[in-house]
Structures are given as C-alpha cells and as structure tokens.
Amino acid sequence: MTARIHGTPRPPAQDDVIFHHPALFYSTGEDYADGVGDFIRKQTADERPVLVAVPGERLTVLRDLVGDAHAGVTWVDMRQAGRNPGRILSMLQDFADRHADRRPAVVGEPIWVGRTSEEAREATRHEALINLAFAGRRATILCPYDTALPERVLTQAHRTHPVVGDPGGYRRSTRYADPHAVCHDCDTPLPEPADPVVLRFEEQDLADVRDAARDWAESAGLPRLRRTDWLLAVNEATGNSVRHGGGHGTLRLWRTAAAVVAEARDRGRLTDPLVGRRRPDPHSPAGGRGVWMMHQLCDLVEIRTPPSGLVVRLHVTLE
Amino acid sequence: MHRACPSASGGAAADRHVAVEYSSDDEWAGHLVVFVRAGLGRGEQVQYFADATDPGLVTRTLADRGVDAASAVRRGQLVVTTADETYLAGARFDPDVMTGLWQEAVDAAAAQGFRGLRAIGEMSWGARRIAGAERLLEYELRIHHEVFERLPLTAWCFYDRRLLARDDLEVLAHAHLARWGTGAAPGGGPGLSAAPLTGAPGFRLAGSAGYEGRRVVASAAAALAASPAERVTLDLSVLDHLDIAALADIADAARRRPTGTPVRLVGAPPALHRMVELFPELGEGLEVDGR
Numbered sequence: 001m002t003a004r005i006h007g008t009p010r011p012p013a014q015d016d017v018i019f020h021h022p023a024l025f026y027s028t029g030e031d032y033a034d035g036v037g038d039f040i041r042k043q044t045a046d047e048r049p050v051l052v053a054v055p056g057e058r059l060t061v062l063r064d065l066v067g068d069a070h071a072g073v074t075w076v077d078m079r080q081a082g083r084n085p086g087r088i089l090s091m092l093q094d095f096a097d098r099h100a101d102r103r104p105a106v107v108g109e110p111i112w113v114g115r116t117s118e119e120a121r122e123a124t125r126h127e128a129l130i131n132l133a134f135a136g137r138r139a140t141i142l143c144p145y146d147t148a149l150p151e152r153v154l155t156q157a158h159r160t161h162p163v164v165g166d167p168g169g170y171r172r173s174t175r176y177a178d179p180h181a182v183c184h185d186c187d188t189p190l191p192e193p194a195d196p197v198v199l200r201f202e203e204q205d206l207a208d209v210r211d212a213a214r215d216w217a218e219s220a221g222l223p224r225l226r227r228t229d230w231l232l233a234v235n236e237a238t239g240n241s242v243r244h245g246g247g248h249g250t251l252r253l254w255r256t257a258a259a260v261v262a263e264a265r266d267r268g269r270l271t272d273p274l275v276g277r278r279r280p281d282p283h284s285p286a287g288g289r290g291v292w293m294m295h296q297l298c299d300l301v302e303i304r305t306p307p308s309g310l311v312v313r314l315h316v317t318l319e
Numbered sequence: 320m321h322r323a324c325p326s327a328s329g330g331a332a333a334d335r336h337v338a339v340e341y342s343s344d345d346e347w348a349g350h351l352v353v354f355v356r357a358g359l360g361r362g363e364q365v366q367y368f369a370d371a372t373d374p375g376l377v378t379r380t381l382a383d384r385g386v387d388a389a390s391a392v393r394r395g396q397l398v399v400t401t402a403d404e405t406y407l408a409g410a411r412f413d414p415d416v417m418t419g420l421w422q423e424a425v426d427a428a429a430a431q432g433f434r435g436l437r438a439i440g441e442m443s444w445g446a447r448r449i450a451g452a453e454r455l456l457e458y459e460l461r462i463h464h465e466v467f468e469r470l471p472l473t474a475w476c477f478y479d480r481r482l483l484a485r486d487d488l489e490v491l492a493h494a495h496l497a498r499w500g501t502g503a504a505p506g507g508g509p510g511l512s513a514a515p516l517t518g519a520p521g522f523r524l525a526g527s528a529g530y531e532g533r534r535v536v537a538s539a540a541a542a543l544a545a546s547p548a549e550r551v552t553l554d555l556s557v558l559d560h561l562d563i564a565a566l567a568d569i570a571d572a573a574r575r576r577p578t579g580t581p582v583r584l585v586g587a588p589p590a591l592h593r594m595v596e597l598f599p600e601l602g603e604g605l606e607v608d609g610r
Contacts, residue, residue: 207510207527239530282598
C-alpha cells in the first residue's frame with residue numbers, strides 16, 4: 001500500500017494504528033533529502049514536535065533543507081547521542097514523554113555505514129524494542145536506512161519495521177517479526193576474548209574489584225575521563241551481580257584494538273527486554289538505575305542471557 | 320583524623336567522645352580504672368552503662384584496683400547500671416531521644432553538685448538484634464556535633480573486640496575522632512568509613528562507597544539529614560569512588576534537612592560530577608565543590 005501527499009512518499013495512514021514506525025530505504029542524497037526532508041516539513045507543518053537524530057553529516061543536509069525556522073525541531077547528532085545503540089530508546093522516550101499531547105515525530109537513523117557488526121546488531125535490537133516501548137503511543141518514528149549497508153542489516157530492517165518504503169512509496173513489510181523474536185535472534189554468542197584478566201567477586205570484594213579495574217584500565221591506556229565512565233558502569237554491573245545475580249560473579253577485563261571491555265557474568269536473569277531503556281527516577285528506592293547508566297556511560301553494551309545466567313559486556317573506546 | 324591516646328581529663332569535644340577498644344578483661348579493667356579514677360578525682364559524676372558485663376563486676380574490679388567504688392556509689396558519684404535498664408528500655412534505640420537524654424543527664428549531674436558528667440557505655444548491644452541497633456553508627460556520627468560540642472560531657476564508648484564483628488567495629492570506631500586501646504585489626508581500616516568533621520558541622524566519607532558500603536552511606540546520610548546546623552558539609556576529598564545509590568542517599572538527605580539549606584560537598588570525586596550530569600535532579604540541595 002502506498003500513500004502520497006504532494007508527490008512525496010509517506011507512511012500509510014491507518015486509523016487503527018496510532019504508532020507508526022516506517023523504515024525508509026535510500027540510495028542517494030537526493031532520495032534522502034526528498035524522503036526525510038519532506039517528512040520533517042510535513043510534521044512541522046502539522047505543528048508536531050520533531051526530533052531529528054541522524055549522523056552528523058546527514059544532519060547538516062537536513063538542517064539546510066528544512067531551515068532553522070522550525071522552532072519545533074530538535075536536532076541531534078546520532079553518532080554522538082546514539083554511539084551506544086542501547087541508549088537511543090531512552091532519548092526517544094524522553095522526547096515523546098515531553099510532547100505526549102502533540103503526537104511527536106522522530107527521525108531516527110541508528111545504523112550508518114561504518115557501524116561495526118556488533119553495534120549494528122544492538123541497533124537492530126533497539127529497532128525491535130521501539131515497537132514494544134511505543135506500542136499504543138501516538139507517535140511516528142521514521143528510520144532511514146542507507147542501501148549501502150550490509151544486506152544482513154537491511155534484512156533486519158524489514159523485520160523491525162511494520163512499514164517499509166523507498167522513493168517509490170511505502171508498503172507493509174511482509175517480513176515484519178515479533179520484537180521478542182528479533183531480540184532473541186540478536187542474542188548471538190559473544191566471541192571469547194584472548195587472555196582476559198579474571199576477577200571473581202562477592203560483596204566483600206567489590207571495592208577491591210573496583211580498584212583492580214581502575215588500575216587495569218589505566219595501564220590499558222583508557223583516558224581519565226573515560227575511566228570514570230567505565231568504572232561507574234563496571235561498578236553497577238558487579239553490584240548487580242551481588243544483588244541480583246546470586247551474590248557473586250566473575251569480572252573479565254580485556255583490551256581490543258580500539259576499546260577496553262569489561263564483562264560481568266553471574267547467575268541472574270533479565271526477563272524484561274526494556275530494562276535500562278527508559279531514564280529512571282534516580283530517587284526511586286526500587287533502583288533500575290544500573291543498566292540505564294551502563295548504556296549512558298559506555299560506547300557499546302551487550303547483554304546475553306545464556307542458560308547459566310546473565311552476561312553483561314561493557315565497551316569503552318580508547319580514543 | 321584520629322587521636323591515638325586522648326586525654327582522660329576532658330578538653331576539646333574531639334577528645335571527649337572516645338572509642339575505647341579492648342580484647343581482654345584485663346584491658347577492659349585498665350581502661351575502666353583510668354577513666355573512673357580521673358572522674359572521681361575531678362568531682363565529676365561517673366555513669367557506667369553495662370551491656371555484656373555484670374554491673375557488680377564493675378564495682379568489684381574498681382575496688383580490687385584501689386578505687387573506693389562503694390563510697391562513690393553511696394554518695395551518688397558513681398552510678399553503675401545497664402543499657403537495657405536505661406536508654407535501651409524503650410521500644411527501640413533512637414538517636415534523637417539519646418540527644419535529649421544526654422542533656423537531662425548533664426543537667427541532673429550539675430543539679431547534684433557534680434562538676435561534670437562522664438560516662439562509659441558498653442556498645443556490644445550493637446551486635447545484637449535490638450530494634451534501632453542499625454542506627455548506632457548514625458548516633459555515633461551525630462553526637463560529636465549535637466552533644467559533645469554543646470555539653471560538658473566526656474564519654475568513652477567501650478568496644479569489646481570479642482563481641483563485635485571486626486568490620487562493624489572498625490566502622491563504628493572510625494566514627495569517633497579519638498580512639499584508644501587495642502590497635503586496628505590486621506587488614507587495615509574499613510573499605511568505607513564515616514567520621515564527623517572537627518571544625519564546621521559536617522562529616523567525612525573515606526574509602527570507596529559502593530554497594531558493600533551502603534549501610535555506612537545510609538548512616539552518614541541520616542546524620543546529614545538530622546543535623547540541626549544551618550550549614551553542614553560533607554567532605555569527600557578522601558573518597559575514591561561513590562555509586563549512584565550513595566549519591567541518591569546523600570541527595571535525599573539534603574532534601575530532608577530541616578533547615579532547607581543545601582549540603583556543601585567538598586572534594587567530590589569525578590564520579591559524582593558525572594552522575595550529576597546524568598541525573599541533574601540529584602544535584603538539587605547540594606553545593607558541589609570539585610577536587
């Protein structure tokens with residue numbers, strides 16, 4: 001099904017669906033400008049608040065196209081804000097919450113050429129989780145996909161978007177899949193590191209583990225400010241192992257060519273795939289802050305739930 | 320800062336609230352005699368609040384070591400009782416009530432003509448399942464400013480190393496600005512400790528404040544919240560790390576303060592600044608100075 005307004009492809013209007021989540025496949029800058037630029041203009045013309053979160057170079061193009069006259073548009077460089085795909089959904093929900101009464105619109109481009117396969121996998125998980133988090137909400141999230149992306153990424157976009165489009169128009173995705181199934185498929189086994197530092201811990205060891213992780217990160221070359229981020233995240237992960245993961249866990253530390261990685265492994269379970277994807281109330285005694293903080297502080301967070309328990313990998317780049 | 324061997328004859332508030340640690344009956348007796356003899360000689364009233372020790376053993380030990388305890392008891396200058404019969408007789412241990420009890424005790428000693436009040440309290444009850452025992456650290460932190468800087472009181476808190484877990488004792492002893500007796504146990508101090516400041520009203524956290532230190536943070540936060548001082552400082556300059564739960568506890572305490580004035584944080588580690596970036600609302604009620 002294709003709907004057009006003023007000659008521009010747009011997602012089909014469905015009265016029985018209040019949340020719209022189309023993917024737009026583009027191959028050229030002109031396609032991008034037409035498809036995304038016209039979407040933004042239409043939303044602003046309807047006086048809807050718009051969040052545009054795309055890679056910086058695309059951001060410049062769109063700003064030039066739309067102009068800064070539209071006060072209702074919020075511009076965000078996704079390369080920064082969405083460096084870790086796991087933190088994007090929180091940003092989108094924050095924006096939607098602030099404008100819940102005005103049917104907010106979002107352009108979200110979480111995957112760009114150059115993303116690592118690990119990042120793309122977590123971004124695909126993010127796309128699937130959008131469908132859970134926004135179910136029943138009055139909002140539209142348009143996700144542009146560069147057709148230069150690997151085929152496996154484009155295939156997943158068909159599974160995570162109920163509607164897909166290109167310069168020729170929009171149509172229902174015949175390959176759309178249950179978000180839980182997509183997330184399950186993203187739970188690929190994590191590669192084993194070579195020769196990691198291994199620290200086993202229980203509650204009484206947590207301070208020593210922090211000290212050891214700090215010293216190790218310094219020797220690995222992690223800059224001071226990033227060390228603070230990484231240690232806060234490691235602290236939350238190991239603390240969660242003690243609180244929720246059976247009282248003890250194992251921390252492994254290693255360095256890749258571009259990043260330091262910490263992995264906390266314990267006997268915990270994580271049943272809600274949306275944990276950490278919405279900004280928590282920091283005063284809440286119920287907690288819920290740890291996973292959200294990990295996503296905010298790290299460049300990539302990978303969470304797996306093998307039969308043995310829970311595995312959380314925290315990546316922070318060395319740059 | 321801890322004084323290794325405080326004066327037994329009074330002086331600054333920091334020297335008049337002392338953690339006395341011992342590991343044997345003989346050590347206990349030595350501390351007891353020094354303290355009581357000094358008080359009786361100065362014309363002060365001496366009160367002993369026993370917990371694990373039979374009250375009769377207190378007076379017998381004094382007598383055996385040359386202190387005329389019987390006469391002191393007869394004239395009301397020496398009072399030996401138990402914690403259970405006195406400040407633990409209520410439904411639960413309550414630091415707010417204790418502050419008032421110390422004021423009454425000091426006033427009563429003065430009314431009886433004594434030149435001051437000194438007290439020994441056996442603190443081993445802190446290891447038992449007593450309602451409110453979890454507030455003992457909060458109490459030890461608060462009384463430096465709320466009691467000893469206001470009242471002519473000298474008190475030695477007797478900590479028997481045989482009756483308290485090592486980590487618990489270390490944390491409680493660190494809440495005193497003066498310690499006397501058996502040195503710290505091998506293995507160093509606690510991972511996280513809290514102590515009152517010697518100058519302006521406030522407290523210092525030292526070490527690393529993660530999940531394992533949550534009880535210490537909760538006690539320090541409770542002390543911050545209860546402080547009647549208009550301006551109160553939390554010194555974090557020797558704190559290596561604190562986590563989001565610790566910051567939330569401190570921020571919640573700042574919001575509960577009766578004076579409504581912000582808590583001044585001195586020497587905040589980088590982690591605190593980063594967390595306030597993530598949760599700006601936690602910075603409300605705090606004045607944060609960096610390192």
